[in-house]
Amino acid sequence: ASLDEVPVTESRHVLDEDGGTRAEPYDYIHLNAVSLDGDDGFLVSARNTSTVYRLDRESASVDWRLGGHSSDFEIDGDAEFAWQHDAHRRADGTITLFDNQSEDDAGWSRGLRLAVDEDAMTASLVTQYTPEQDRLSATQGNLQELAGGNVVVGWGSRPFYSEFDRDGTLLYEATFTAGTSYRAYVLPWSASPATPPxxxxxxxxxxxxxxxxxxxxxxxxxxxxxxxxxxxxxxxxxxxxxxxxxxxxxxxxxxxxxxxxxxxxxxxxxxxxxxxxxxxxxxxxxx
The missing domain is CATH 2.60.40 (Immunoglobulin-like)
Incomplete structure (x- = not known):
């Protein structure tokens, strides 16, 4: 159970007056993504603590915390994130995630690529991926890294997806006009319709x-x-x-x-x- 490693005091989620009951349990951590980190670990994203946890693969114990109230890293101001989704370690050692910022004062969400120094225990901004106009996504969202280095950002509760080059330049953006998409991906696809040309x-x-x-x-x-x-x-x-x-x-x-x-x-x-x-x-x- 998460309480074995992460105390309730790490949560940033306010306990509702009607919450904390058997019928309406208090979701203090809200795990929303797990990804491999090398051969011996996992990266786990917890929305309600605004923290990415590195877990040992065999023991499931927490190796370190990135972000949140109890971060083991000193994080540069422009690299701070909150209420995030979809954390991944990339081949170059950086960590990417979707930074919702949905309950803070930032007023806008973004994709993030962070440089994480596990010797100095520091984290800094490499690239942020933002639309032409600020956009706040209250929930969901993801960042997909493509083979050539571009990234695709799915905007979760906002009906958009965007592609950026590795340096953060917006290449195109599309909308599906309504609804939400927990994650959006660009994938190879082929089709020959049943109807003739x-x-x-x-x-x-x-x-x-x-x-x-x-x-x-x-x-x-x-x-x-x-x-x-x-x-x-x-x-x-x-x-x-x-x-x-x-x-x-x-x-x-x-x-x-x-x-x-x-x-x-x-x-x-x-x-x-x-x-x-x-x-x-x-x-x-x-x-």
Whole structure:
């Protein structure tokens, strides 16, 4: 039990008047993350003590405390954190975490990378990852380190996730408009939708193009434009590399379109992975 190693006096969580009962027990520590720290230990994040504990893997005893009322480290002012989530030791020896600061005076949350000197027992700020506008996340949150050194911050109770370079520069930010996400991750993903690609034939009297897209497909590298008397006998008349969501494939001058006009999606190896017929664009309404 946590009380064997961490006394209630380390808690920063105020005991509610109705709390501390069997029905409503007092959550003095609120453990929210455990991660490996080398071969012999774990890092344990405790939200309600604002502390990251290093535990011995065999005995489960506390080796040291980082943060909180009883910190074993002297922490620089700009590296102090509170009500944190998702503590991890990284390959370079730094420790990353999501610093909620949700019940303190900071007024904003952030991702943190800390340098921890276990000989001098000091901790200092390496990088902080912050959005363009201050954002306070009362609960949840995480920091994911990507293979190239960038990091992804999930903002917990706020419906955002952000990617930063290792130096803390914001690269992009996205929102899912509502709700919460305990943690947000960027992971490899591939998909070939069950529905066929969409294609639209657009003619303006002087030129013609087919616009091709395949919502949800991740493996499209290029498009073929084919035509013929029917789908089975259609032949290629043009191709174009995939560009963003929708790719324009100009119809070559002098090309004759058959009864069937369609597109075929190809992957990076040149294999056809999907196809569909082109629809004729509806005429623009007259003014």
């Amino acid at each position: 969409d294609a639209q034939l657009v003619e303006d009297g002087r030129s013609a193009s087919v616009f091709a897209s395949w919502n949800g497909a991740t493996e499209v590298a290029s498009w073929l434009l084919v035509t013929g008397p029917d789908e089975a006998s259609a032949v290629e008349i043009a191709r174009a590399p995939r560009e963003r969501f929708e790719t324009e494939i100009p119809i070559p001058a002098g090309a004759t379109l058959g009864a069937y006009v369609g597109v075929r999606a190809m992957d990076a190896a040149g294999e056809v992975i999907g196809g569909g017929a082109a629809q004729i664009a509806a005429p623009e309404p007259s003014s």
